[in-house]
Structures are given as C-alpha cells and as structure tokens.
Amino acid sequence: MDKPYVISINAISGGGNTTLTKLVAKSLKNSKAFHFDEFDSTNIYPENFYDWSIRGANIEEFDCPGMQKAITESISDNVVDYIIIDFPFGRDHSRLKRDIDLSVFIDTPLDVAMARRIIRDFIDDASDTADSRLKRLKEDLSYYVSRARYPYLDAYRHKNNCDLILDGWKKQEEICEEILNKIKAEPVGTGQPM
Template sequence: MIDSKPKIIAIAAVSGGGKTTITSRLNQVLNNSKALYFDDYNVEGPEDIIDWVERGADCNEWSIEPIVTDVNSLINSSDVRYILIDYPFSRLHHDLKTIDLTVFVDTPLDIAMARRLLRDFRNINTEVIMDELSNYLSRGRIGYESMLKTTKPNSDVVIDGALHTDEIIKLILDEINKTES
C-alpha cells in the first residue's frame, strides 16, 4: 500500500520520437507504476491537424476527458506510486495540470520520421510511403516543429532522443530521484 499521492510523469516527443518505448521501459523499471498511452484513447481533437497547428496548436482544443478520468482514478488508488503518461502536451492542457514531472524526448526529426515509417508503413507499398514523405515535406513537418516551439520549452526536462533507450531511462530515473530527495 502506498501512503502518498502518486507522482505523475508525462513523456512527450514528436511522433516517432520514442514516447511509447520510453514510457513502457520506465513502467518496467519503476516499482508500483501504471502507464497510460495517449494512442490507446479515443480522444477528440481537431479534424485537420495542420490547420490546428497553423492556428497556434492550442492543445485545449483536444478533449482528453478519458485520460483525465483514468489519471484521477489512479491518483485515488492505494497501490500506485508512479503514473506514467505517454502524452504529447506536457502541462499545457488545462484539464491535466497535476503532472509532477514532464520529460520531452528531443528526437531529431529525421530519426523520428525514419522510426515512424518503419513502425507505420512496414508492409505498405512504395507509392504510399512516397506520398507520406511528400505530405511531411509540404505540410506535416510544421506539426513536428510546433512541438519544438510549444511542448519542449514547457517541459521540466529535455533529453536527447538520439541517445540509447537505456541512457534515456537512466536520465529520467535520475530526475525522478532528484524530485524525491
């Protein structure tokens, strides 16, 4: 049984930046932790992401109520010490300001795009991949750059996403230990 409120840790990065991998690994190494993954939720957001970015990328346009509900449920749980959230908005969304530590995994955009292609387009024909790359260059990259201007500067810790996963985990664990000292 845990005596105090769980520590809420948010992991942010661009798509392909390592949020899910880092959150999963942290969940494996931290005792009494529970991980929540943004992509597991059916959250409502803007229909046109590029238009949303061009209008300022206000994360409050996203309805994250299902995530907030699960976080609050875990806060009230007596056996969770850490709540880990794979979550792109850091502390910027008005409905989830209770985050104790925000980490931005600053993955170079070329690495993030390569990871995304390997993850999402493994069994897709070349024409679809070429269309995706063309879309990224013509419109999509500004979404990635937006995170670097909004989420990254609003994070407590920024870690180089080109580092090996084990090194990233070690750096995050060091930050957690600092906040608990």
Template structure:
C-alpha cells in the same frame, strides 16, 4: 494517522517517432509500483486536421482529454508510487496541468523520428505509399512536428537527448525522477 503520498505523475512527450511509448514502457518496468497510460489508446474529441489546428494557433484546450484524465483520477486513488503517461502536451492543456508533477520531453531529431515512423508504420507498405507520406511531411506535416519542438519542449521540466540508446534515455529519466522526488517530498 498519516495519509499515503499520492503517486508521482510523470508525462513523457516527444514528436511522433520520438520514442515516448517505448520509453514509457521501459520506465514502467524500471519504476516499481507504477502504472502507465498511453495517449494513443484513447479516442479523443479534438481537431480533425492537426495542421489546420497548428495554423490556427494550436489551442491545446480544444482536445477533450476527459477519458484520459478520468483514468488518471482513478489511478491517483490507488496505492501507487508512479503514474506514467505517454502524453504529447506537457503543461499546455489547462485541465491536465493539475495532475502533472513532472513533464519529460524526449528531444529526437526530425530525421530520426521520420525514419522510425516509416520503419514502424510502413514496413509492409508499397514504396508509393511511403513516398506519399514523405511528400505530405515535407509539404505540410513538418509544421506539426515543429509545433511540438517550439511549444512542448520548452514547456517541459526534463529534456533528454532522443538519439541516445533507449536504456540510456530511460535511465537518465529515472535518475531525474528520483532526484525530483527526493527534493520535493
């Protein structure tokens, strides 16, 4: 008796505002028999100050990803073809790497990501609040974004241009997933 093939676990990473949640949702619709998990849906124990964490060397294992990994384990037991995870760490967390088959990085320029974040997170905010956010980004927040570009991007299997239209990004990732699946099964 042949056992079922476990689901292919694909993580989608990008800087904040880089499109990981949007692309994960889009791919979930495109890939039949798939489930998606979203990093922001969890309340993880981890560093309280991200910039301090980056300055101390960004040890990804400081994050307790147990809630997410428990959900991945549950989904791996289901008759699925794909598990998509909006997840910013690629292969950098030692407990998560055992679950990941393919890590995708959406390479979105910092200016576009910042514009998206302001549009998404501050559309009803005062100009003072927007200005303060931009000042914080310039003063120290940018280091967090650069950490991802310098560490997560080179640690990913697939890198996709984040300036492309969403359907095009999703289609490129879809094609690469299919190619990977064909060559690894």
C-alpha cells in the same frame, strides 16, 4: 502513502515517447502507464492538423477526457506509487497539468523521428504488399513535406515547460536511466521513493 508521482513523457511522433513510457513503467516498482493513443475512442482532435497549426496550434483543441478520468481514478485509488503518461502536450495542456509532478521532453530531431515512423509504419508492416507499402510511403512523405511538418514543429514548443529535456538520439535505456536519476534526486516528500 503519498499520492502517486506522475511523470509525463512527451515527444514528437516517432520521438520515442511510447517505448520510453513502457520502459520507465517497467523500471519503477508499483507503477502504471497510460498512453494517449489508447484513448482514441474518447480523444478529441482538430479536423485538420495543418489548418490547426496555421491557426496558431491551440492545444486545447485536443482533449482527452477518457485519459484524464483513468488517471484521476488511478490517483484516487492510491494503489500505485508511479503513474507514467505518454502525453503529447506535457504540462501545457489544462486537462492534466495539475496532476503532473515531472514533465519530460524527448528532444528528437525531425529526421530521426521520420526514420523511426517509416520503420514502424511501413517497413515492419508485413500485412501489405511491397508495392502498396511503397505507394503509401510516397503519399505519406509527400504529405509530410507539404503539410504535416508544421504541426511536428509546433510540438517542439512544449519542451519549454518541461522539467527535463533529454536527447532523443540516445538509446532508450540511457534516457530511462536519466529519468530515474531525476526522480531519485527529487526532494523528500515530493514523490515516492524508488
């Protein structure tokens, strides 16, 4: 067996990358998924994302040694055919760029991503009172308008180095099918058969 074929799925927060990573992993036989957020205990982040963006948005200030270790071990074990990673920087980050065979960017408009985040983080959260959720939503949106929007915009520059840029407006199943078709079209010997 060749080494596992590594697919990186990248989008802005709320862009659908986590859901799509799970869907692609479910659609590919003998695959394993890794999600950047699942490694928060070992991930390294800039102290302030707005300041980071203003300083030039150097993605090397983010690091994911735990995620890289898990992916490297999975590649070395050579028991899966596909590794799908939900990673915000795709091939642009030095930590994983050599491992990625296919880099995918889900191009989701900021307003759609924001609407999805609101649904995910505020509307679907029944563990809180409505007043408390509304207060948190107002604070979140105010912060987004004044500061958080800029790091979100920085995320779009990572699509330039992706092999496949897909429309984030589409249904997740359609986007998944486009990724699967891209993998099928890969020249023999560059990846695993589907």
